Structure formats: C-alpha cells, structure tokens
Amino acid sequence: MKRPRKVIIIGGGLGGLWSALRVAEAGFQVDLFSLxxxxxxxxxxxxxxxxxxxxxxxxxxxxxxxxxxxxxxGAYLANQPPVKxxxxxxxxxxxxxxxxxxxxxxxxxxxxxxxxxxxxxxxRTVFAGASTGQQLLYGVDQExxxxxxxxxxxxFEWWEFLSLVLDGQDTCKGxxxxxxxxxxxxxxxxxxxxxxxxxxxxxYGHRSTNSxxxxxxxxxxxxxxxxxxxxxxxxxxxxxxxxxxxxxxxxSEAARGEGGRIWVPQDPEDTRRPTEIPEQDRFYFLESWFxxxxxxxxxxxxxxxxxxxxxxxxxxxxGEHKVYLDLTHLNPGFxxxxxxxxxxxxxxxxxxxxVHEPMEIYPSAHYAMGGLWVDFEKDVSSGGMKPGSxxxxxxxxxxxxxxxxxxxxxxxxxxxxxxxxxxxSFSGRVAGEAVAAYLKGLQDDLQTVPEYKYLNEVARQQxxxxxxxxxxxxxxxxxxxxxxxxxxxxxxxxxxxxxxxRQAIDDLSELEERSLRINLQETNSWSNQGLAYxxxxxxxxxxxxxxxxxxxxxxxxxxxxxxxxxxxxxxxNTYPGDPAYEKYREAWKRxxxxxxxxxxxxxxxxxxxxSYQPVDLSVLSPEExxxxx
Amino acid sequence: xxTIDFQIRRQDDPYSPPxxxxxxxxxxxxxxxxxxxxxxxxxxxxxxxxxVDPVAWEFNCMEEVxxxxxxxxxxHPRQACSTLVDTLxxxxxxxxxSKFPVIRDLMVDRSRIxxxxxxxxxxxxxxxxxDIHQGAPRVSPEAWKDNYLYSRCMSCxxxxxxxxxxxxxxxxxGPASLAAVRLMNAHPTGQYHxxxxxxxxxxxxxxxxxxxxxxxxxxxxxxxxLTTAIGELGRQITLQMMKDLLGKSE
Numbered sequence: 068m069k070r071p072r073k074v075i076i077i078g079g080g081l082g083g084l085w086s087a088l089r090v091a092e093a094g095f096q097v098d099l100f101s102l103x104x105x106x107x108x109x110x111x112x113x114x115x116x117x118x119x120x121x122x123x124x125x126x127x128x129x130x131x132x133x134x135x136x137x138x139x140x141g142a143y144l145a146n147q148p149p150v151k152x153x154x155x156x157x158x159x160x161x162x163x164x165x166x167x168x169x170x171x172x173x174x175x176x177x178x179x180x181x182x183x184x185x186x187x188x189x190x191r192t193v194f195a196g197a198s199t200g201q202q203l204l205y206g207v208d209q210e211x212x213x214x215x216x217x218x219x220x221x222x223f224e225w226w227e228f229l230s231l232v233l234d235g236q237d238t239c240k241g242x243x244x245x246x247x248x249x250x251x252x253x254x255x256x257x258x259x260x261x262x263x264x265x266x267x268x269x270x271y272g273h274r275s276t277n278s279x280x281x282x283x284x285x286x287x288x289x290x291x292x293x294x295x296x297x298x299x300x301x302x303x304x305x306x307x308x309x310x311x312x313x314x315x316x317x318x319s320e321a322a323r324g325e326g327g328r329i330w331v332p333q334d335p336e337d338t339r340r341p342t343e344i345p346e347q348d349r350f351y352f353l354e355s356w357f358x359x360x361x362x363x364x365x366x367x368x369x370x371x372x373x374x375x376x377x378x379x380x381x382x383x384x385x386g387e388h389k390v391y392l393d394l395t396h397l398n399p400g401f402x403x404x405x406x407x408x409x410x411x412x413x414x415x416x417x418x419x420x421x422v423h424e425p426m427e428i429y430p431s432a433h434y435a436m437g438g439l440w441v442d443f444e445k446d447v448s449s450g451g452m453k454p455g456s457x458x459x460x461x462x463x464x465x466x467x468x469x470x471x472x473x474x475x476x477x478x479x480x481x482x483x484x485x486x487x488x489x490x491x492s493f494s495g496r497v498a499g500e501a502v503a504a505y506l507k508g509l510q511d512d513l514q515t516v517p518e519y520k521y522l523n524e525v526a527r528q529q530x531x532x533x534x535x536x537x538x539x540x541x542x543x544x545x546x547x548x549x550x551x552x553x554x555x556x557x558x559x560x561x562x563x564x565x566x567x568x569r570q571a572i573d574d575l576s577e578l579e580e581r582s583l584r585i586n587l588q589e590t591n592s593w594s595n596q597g598l599a600y601x602x603x604x605x606x607x608x609x610x611x612x613x614x615x616x617x618x619x620x621x622x623x624x625x626x627x628x629x630x631x632x633x634x635x636x637x638x639x640n641t642y643p644g645d646p647a648y649e650k651y652r653e654a655w656k657r658x659x660x661x662x663x664x665x666x667x668x669x670x671x672x673x674x675x676x677x678s679y680q681p682v683d684l685s686v687l688s689p690e691e692x693x694x695x696x
Numbered sequence: 697x698x699t700i701d702f703q704i705r706r707q708d709d710p711y712s713p714p715x716x717x718x719x720x721x722x723x724x725x726x727x728x729x730x731x732x733x734x735x736x737x738x739x740x741x742x743x744x745x746x747x748v749d750p751v752a753w754e755f756n757c758m759e760e761v762x763x764x765x766x767x768x769x770x771x772h773p774r775q776a777c778s779t780l781v782d783t784l785x786x787x788x789x790x791x792x793x794s795k796f797p798v799i800r801d802l803m804v805d806r807s808r809i810x811x812x813x814x815x816x817x818x819x820x821x822x823x824x825x826x827d828i829h830q831g832a833p834r835v836s837p838e839a840w841k842d843n844y845l846y847s848r849c850m851s852c853x854x855x856x857x858x859x860x861x862x863x864x865x866x867x868x869x870g871p872a873s874l875a876a877v878r879l880m881n882a883h884p885t886g887q888y889h890x891x892x893x894x895x896x897x898x899x900x901x902x903x904x905x906x907x908x909x910x911x912x913x914x915x916x917x918x919x920x921x922l923t924t925a926i927g928e929l930g931r932q933i934t935l936q937m938m939k940d941l942l943g944k945s946e
Contacts, residue, residue, distance in 0.1 A: 085825065088824075089825060103756065103764065104806070104807075106762075107757070107763055107764045108762075109756070109762075111761045111762050111850070156827070159829065160827070163822075163826070166828070168879075168886060169847075170840060170843045170844045170847040172844070173834075173837045173840040176834070177834030177835050177836050195847070196844055198848060201761055201850070207825075209818060209819035210819060210820075210822065212813060212814055212818070212819060213817075213819040213821070216814045224807075248799060278757045278758070279755060279758065280756050311726070312724070313728070313734060408761075412759055416759075416778065416780075418780070543738060543739075545737065546738060588749075588750065589749045589750055593708065593709040593800060594752050594799055594800040594803060596737075
C-alpha cells in the first residue's frame with residue numbers, strides 16, 4: 068500500500084495552525100512541532116485587531132483602499148499580487164474565524180464592530196476587546212484539536228526544530244528535532260516542511276515586545292542550510308511599549324485608534340503630575356506635525372517622531388527616554404470595555420491606572436517585516452496571487468515552505484497595525500494549500516531517501532549539543548543575550564548610521580565567538596533549559612549580523628529603515644502641484660529607481676552575502692510618496 | 697543591602713524527591729517573580745553560597761496572556777509574570793502546581809488540560825477552514841459581553857490547582873473545561889452540538905464532580921466567572937436529562 072504523504076509543520080501560532088488545518092483538510096497527515104503547548108504561542112500577544120474591509124461604518128471603505136494603504140504604508144517594497152489577494156480574501160477569512168467561534172466585539176445590531184488603526188483613514192479593524200490575537204489563536208487551536216481527535220494531526224509539543232534533512236537533490240525531506248525534556252535528538256521524515264516559527268524580536272533582547280520564545284532561531288537554522296532571508300533590515304519599532312527591565316510590554320495601537328493622545332510636557336523639567344499640567348503646557352507633537360493623521364500615523368513615523376522629541380529636542384518626560392500616552396480624557400466606561408486587556412496589563416505591571424493617569428511609553432522592537440524569502444505565482448487574469456499554486460510561500464529550498472511572521476511576504480518596509488494577524492492567518496492558509504498542491508504533484512517515494520542522510524544530520528546536531536555541554540568557557544549565555552539586546556537596539560535600531568553599523572557587525576562577530584566559549588553551569592541533562600537557550604542565542608547573534616549587514620547595504624530611508632544622512636524630507640508647507648513638492652517627488656522617484664528592490668541575504672563562508680531582486684509593482688505604480696501630514 | 701529572598705522547591709526530574717533551596721537577589725523596584733527568577737538563573741548560587749543548577753520554570757509572553765508561568769506563590773496559584781515582588785511577603789515561597797506531574801523544579805506537565813478539552817468537545821463543528829462566502833449569524837452585544845469573559849481562558853491551570861475535587865487521581869475535568877462547554881454552547885452554530893457536549897460532562901468526571909467550593913473563581917487570573925458557568929451548565933443539564941428521559945433529541 069502507498070504510504071500517505073506526510074507534512075511537518077514547525078510552530079503552532081496562527082500561521083502554523085492555519086496551515087495545519089488546510090493540509091489536514093486536503094487529506095495529508097500532519098505532524099505539528101512546537102517548543103511548548105501551541106495555545107501559548109506569541110500570536111496571543113497581538114491585541115488591537117485584524118484588518119478586513121467590511122465598510123459598515125458609512126465611510127465608503129473599500130478593498131482597494133485596504134490594498135493601497137498596505138502597499139503605501141510599506142513604502143511600496145512588498146510584492147503587490149500577494150498583498151492584493153490578502154486584502155481581497157480578508158473578509159472571508161474573518162467570517163471563517165467567526166464560524167470557529169471567535170468572540171469578535173459587536174455593535175448594537177450584532178455586527179462585528181470596527182475600530183480605527185494607524186496609517187489609515189477608515190475604520191477597518193475588527194477586534195475582540197483588546198485581546199484579538201488570543202481569541203483568533205484559540206479559534207484555530209480548537210479546530211486543530213478537533214482534527215487531532217480525528218487522528219489527522221499529531222502534536223509534538225516540547226520539541227525544538229534543529230535542522231532540515233535534505234536529499235541528494237537538496238530537496239527538503241524531513242527534519243531533526245530535540246526533545247526538550249530528554250534532550251534526545253531524532254530525525255523525522257516528511258514529504259514537505261512548513262516553517263511557521265514567528266518573529267525574531269528576542270534578537271533585540273529585553274528591549275522587545277516579543278515573547279521569550281520569539282528568537283528567530285529556527286529561521287536562522289534553515290538560512291544556514293541554504294534558505295534566503297529577505298528584507299531583514301526592516302524591523303518595526305512599536306511606538307507605544309511600556310517601559311520595563313525584563314521586557315517592554317505592548318500597549319496596543321488601538322489605544323491611539325480609540326482616541327489616545329501622545330504628548331510631552333513643554334518643559335522637560337516640569338515636576339507636576341501629568342494630570343496637573345494644563346493643555347497649554349503640553350506638546351502634542353504627533354498632532355502638531357501630522358495634523359491630518361494626528362495620533363494615528365503609521366508606527367515607523369510615530370516611533371521616529373518620539374525618537375526626535377526625546378533625542379533631538381531633549382523633551383523626554385523628566386529628561387528620560389519616555390513620553391505620555393494619554394487616555395484620561397476618554398470616557399472610562401468606554402475604554403474599559405474596548406481596551407480592558409491592555410489597561411489590565413498596565414495596572415498589573417506598572418501599578419498605575421491609565422484611566423486616571425497617562426501611561427509612560429517608548430518605542431520598542433516589535434515586528435520583523437523581513438524574514439525567509441518566499442515565492443508566489445501571479446495570476447495573470449486577476450493580478451493577484453494564483454490560488455492553489457505550489458509556488459506560493461515556497462522558500463528557495465524545494466519542499467520547504469514558510470508562513471507567518473518568519474516569512475517576508477506582505478508588509479514591505481513597514482507593517483500597518485492589525486495587518487499582522489491578517490498576514491499570519493492568510494499566509495498560513497495559503498501555505499497549507501500550496502503544500503497540498505506540491506504533494507499532489509510529487510512523484511518520488513519518501514522511503515527512497517537513504518537513512519544515512521538522517522543519521523548524519525542527527526550526529527551533527529548531537530555533536531553541537533555535546534560541545535556545549537562540555538564547554539567550560541567563561542561566558543554566561545544570559546549576560547551575552549543582554550549585551551546582544553543592547554547592541555541591536557542602540558546600533559541597529561530606530562535610527563541608523565553606516566559607521567555605527569560597521570562597528571556593530573564587528574562586535575556581533577566577536578559576540579558570536581564568545582558565544583562558543585560558554586559555561587552552561589549545569590550538570591543535569593534532564594529538561595536542561597540552558598542548552599536550548601544557548602543554541603538559540605547563537606542563532607540570534609548570527610541573525611543580528613544578517614539584519615545589520617542588510618541595513619548597512621541599503622543606502623536610503625524607506626519605512627522602518629532610517630538613515631538620517633540619506634533622508635529625503637518633504638519640503639515644509641508644500642503639497643502636490645507645488646514646484647518644491649514636485650522636485651521632491653522626482654528625487655523620491657530616482658531613489659526608487661536605485662533602491663525599490665528586495666534585499667536577499669544568503670549564507671556565505673564568512674557571513675551574509677547580499678543581493679537584490681526586483682519588486683512586482685503591477686498593482687499600484689509608485690507615484691505617490693507616503694505623506695501623513 | 698536590601699534583598700529579595702526566595703525559597704524554591706526543587707526537583708531534578710519526575711522521579712526524584714523534592715528538596716528546598718533558598719536564594720537572594722539584590723532588591724530592585726518593579727521586579728516580578730519571572731524577572732527575579734531570570735536574575736537567579738544567570739547566577740544560580742544559594743544563600744549558603746553553593747553553586748547549583750539553574751531553576752527550571754516555564755514562561756513565554758510575560759504579559760499574563762499565554763498562561764505558561766503558573767506556579768504556587770506563597771501558597772496561591774498565580775501567574776508568576778504578573779505577580780509583583782513588592783506585593784509579596786518574604787521569603788517568597790515558590791512551588792510547582794501540585795495537581796500536575798512535576799517535570800523539573802517549577803515545570804509541570806499540563807497536557808491533561810488539553811486532553812480534557814478534547815473530552816468535552818470544546819470546539820465548533822465547521823465543514824472546513826475555507827471561505828463559504830457568507831457571514832456567520834449575528835451576536836447581540838449582551839451575549840458578546842458574557843461570552844468574551846469565557847473566551848479569555850488561557851488554560852493556565854490555576855483553577856484546577858485551587859479546586860479540591862481536581863486531582864491527579866481523579867477524573868474531574870475541572871472548572872476551565874466546563875467553562876469552555878458553556879462558551880461553545882452559546883455560539884450560534886455551536887448550539888447545534890450542545891447535546892454531545894452536555895452528555896460528555898454528564899458522564900464520569902463531569903459536572904457532578906464539582907463540590908461547589910468556589911475556589912476556582914477566586915484564583916482565576918482573568919477573573920472568569922467560572923462558578924456562573926457551572927451554574928448555567930447545571931440548568932442546561934437538568935433540561936437535557938428531561939429531554940433524554942422523554943427520548944427527545946435536539
């Protein structure tokens with residue numbers, strides 16, 4: 068009898084679970100690997116909502132406008148056919164979530180309510196209180212549990228992905244993974260593998276809003292085996308994160324969407340409590356600099372504005388790196404109902420009540436627009452992505468697919484708020500369907516891949532573990548991670564400079580060497596967390612080099628990637644049609660000619676090798692620069 | 697120097713005996729239990745000056761939304777990340793949840809929570825995760841308000857830890873799984889399979905095992921009205937029993 072084709076999915080967040088459902092529904096066996104119980108994945112941390120055009124607020128919103136906002140918000144860097152398809156399919160995707168039982172917030176008529184988010188002018192974001200990611204993940208988690216009870220999906224929780232197993236043609240035919248309790252390393256055969264391992268915020272250490280497991284290690288492992296990274300220099304700094312020594316906690320953009328205002332005292336020495344500072348002594352800098360979008364400018368714009376106020380103007384609250392996010396002027400009952408989850412986080416971790424006192428916030432590393440390079444097939448008739456094509460979300464390694472935050476697909480140079488839950492879900496669904504198509508066309512028998520391919524890879528991984536367990540160096544992995552976080556956030560952060568980046572790359576190489584001279588300080592090999600941590604740390608340092616090298620190579624400002632020396636600013640008080648503005652537009656177009664291209668990083672002998680690919684601009688020609696004034 | 701003092705229950709693996717160790721770290725404003733444990737793991741030296749293996753524990757989001765870092769802190773089951781050190785009496789006693797098998801130190805095996813969610817069929821039956829080109833039924837804002845409370849359950853296990861009836865030798869599915877049934881039964885199409893879920897919790901280990909101690913609702917970090925759910929399910933079951941007796945099916 069012919070064996071059923073098998074797919075391994077790594078990661079159990081929104082992307083992984085969606086792809087698991089679609090692969091299982093196509094009749095293929097799924098083995099789902101996760102570092103922990105999938106219900107605890109980082110998707111639960113997304114708060115504010117998910118974008119889809121429903122136009123139920125009388126604003127004549129349209130799918131086309133969603134597409135335009137997403138492409139423009141991303142500074143035109145995203146390939147356009149996939150974005151077009153994502154925006155078109157968003158409403159249907161939301162309805163599927165509804166059917167799964169997701170508790171979206173409702174209007175008086177019982178419709179899904181919409182809220183405003185950054186970088187857009189229409190209300191387009193459906194939400195479940197301020198815990199939307201949690202609710203969406205639970206919806207898919209329930210369906211996966213149902214498939215599990217039917218025997219179509221098997222879970223391998225508490226297993227860490229270590230490497231791919233490639234056959235003689237360099238096609239992916241399985242993985243090696245480590246059991247996080249026994250530390251046993253095993254190989255697993257599979258006809259295809261989907262990587263859905265999420266973000267890489269821990270590369271920025273404690274200066275990130277990401278969960279401690281969002282290290283990017285899995286993506287970095289396949290990169291070293293030949294997969295390409297794309298656009299990793301584009302890292303989103305969320306403007307409104309709570310301050311903290313252990314991590315910076317996200318305060319959703321929904322806080323601004325619902326009317327929250329950002330300000331600093333005109334006088335940084337002002338010692339009055341914020342609520343006692345009268346209006347005329349406050350500087351609402353976003354509203355003043357961007358009167359049209361005000362507090363809901365996109366995240367990269369808001370983060371840079373905060374950076375400017377604090378670093379260039381010296382107006383941080385009390386002279387420190389912080390500004391106010393103020394909700395105190397809003398109706399307490401209203402914001403409690405709409406934002407309860409984040410108000411609760413602030414109360415619990417900061418001990419103050421945002422209903423009565425402005426929150427103290429500062430930008431923090433939040434989301435990787437870049438990630439593993441993935442392909443798509445364009446549908447000539449629709450101009451979107453061809454449904455069911457096996458090329459969609461395929462990496463450059465045959466048989467390996469990627470979806471969710473670990474890919475680079477939809478956000479270009481900057482992601483709009485509430486588009487991440489959408490891209491994670493949509494890309495998971497697409498990747499699952501693509502893999503099903505790939506398997507249907509697959510001729511060869513998995514069992515013909517010789518066993519030694521698997522044994523060799525297991526032996527290589529065991530050797531890495533053994534060398535770490537035996538290492539009696541002087542370095543402490545936790546302290547090194549702290550150093551990495553400081554290095555990345557201060558030198559590969561919101562504002563960049565080529566000399567500083569060059570120095571950062573040298574320092575990262577040194578950090579990598581030090582990470583090999585580690586002392587795990589631990590003899591117990593049962594559930595040894597230090598070993599897995601150290602292996603992830605080494606990957607994060609390598610990833611840091613990819614990010615820094617990509618950032619150094621791109622000599623322009625685009626979206627989240629900002630080098631002040633190369634900034635083209637719109638001349639003040641000029642608008643389309645004005646000669647000065649048109650001159651600016653020409654300069655902007657020349658810059659696009661040079662730099663509107665996808666960065667590709669591949670692993671070379673001595674470090675990342677950077678090259679470029681053209682961007683598919685067939686949906687919306689880049690004629691209009693981003694302008695949120 | 698002002699310090700933060702801990703007594704931590706250690707266990708090297710599932711089969712070895714537990715033991716206690718004490719640690720101190722320098723005081724800093726704003727520490728929570730997870731951030732303090734991170735300081736200890738960086739340099740695991742006991743109060744007596746012995747270098748020991750780092751303490752193993754589970755954590756991920758550090759925002760009290762993933763449910764990973766449940767443990768017993770000064771006798772109460774809580775999320776370690778959102779428990780601020782300044783609110784605790786010292787020495788702070790950390791123990792693993794006692795209702796689940798210990799893996800190592802403060803890590804326990806909570807897989808039973810997820811198999812119980814299977815047992816009670818806590819899902820909505822859909823034909824598939826594809827687009828059916830029409831919306832789902834509307835939901836009133838009042839119903840949403842009630843349902844949303846239950847949908848925030850993160851399977852952390854605190855309610856089970858506090859429940860006198862839940863234990864590693866008992867079958868009782870516990871408060872969280874029951875609340876999941878309440879939530880699924882309220883969904884516009886989830887109602888279609890209400891009978892199956894009610895039958896699942898009318899069987900052994902179901903609702904009748906609840907002893908009404910009301911501990912669950914007091915410890916839930918998300919303030920989910922678990923006992924309200926249990927009360928509602930009691931009424932649903934009474935109706936179901938009558939239907940079953942009369943031989944009527946929905």
